[in-house]
Amino acid sequence: MPFELRPYPSETLKPEGDYLQTTWENSVYPMAEHFGVKIVLPRVSPQPHTHLAFEGYQYAKEKGKGNEYNHRMLKAFFQEEQDIGSIEVLTKLAGELGLNEQEYREALETRKYKEVHHHALQHAYSEANIQAVPTFIIGDTKVQGMRSKLDLEQIIDDELAKKNKVVD
Incomplete structure (x- = not known):
């Protein structure tokens, strides 16, 4: 389910800042090593807002590719350091999954899935009390x-x- 730690318009963190550097060094990297996961603190600064990527997930889910989409977005951001806040980057990644790039881009530009994503976030924050x-x-x-x-x-x-x- 979608979950944003710092939803738009909240300010996102900068990877060069002490908080992320310390957290990743002390927690994320050791845990990733333990589980055998290759991961990097993306140097995209400031960190992108992810609402468009999550709205794109709703499109991919409708097309039966939600899990593939999530995997690709996580890999793009945490292994390839791509800016998943950019419509251009998101559209290219969606195309790699065989999704219709023109439909996908239009869905993001028109914010077709904004309300669906908002509802999913409200469920996470309010109903499920996820923190x-x-x-x-x-x-x-x-x-x-x-x-x-x-x-x-x-x-x-x-x-x-x-x-x-x-x-x-």
């Missing part, structure tokens, strides 16, 4: 932050057991 990424909602349990596979499996098993008790 961090990643957040997983498994049954009645909300899990914020990174957890091991074993922890997640245990939470799933616990939730399934609770559900089965209610059914019995």
Whole structure:
């Protein structure tokens, strides 16, 4: 689900600033190394607003390519340091996935999916009370932050057991 830590028009962070440098050095890079994920703190400064990329996700989802789209956007930003706040960059990336570039660009320029994205954010902020990424909602349990596979499996098993008790 879409989630923006600093939605437009909030000011975004600068990668050269102390906060991001320290956070990535102390938390993100060690965690990425632990999980074998190649990732870099993108030098795009300031960090782009992501509302257009998320609106583009709604288009891709309609076309049956939502998961591919998300993977490509994350790779473009966190591995290739591309500016995913740029309509030109987003359109090129959508085209790489086989999405119709003209339709996609028009959807972003007209803000066709603005309300759908806004509704998804409202759900995350208000209804689900999400305040961090990643957040997983498994049954009645909300899990914020990174957890091991074993922890997640245990939470799933616990939730399934609770559900089965209610059914019995």
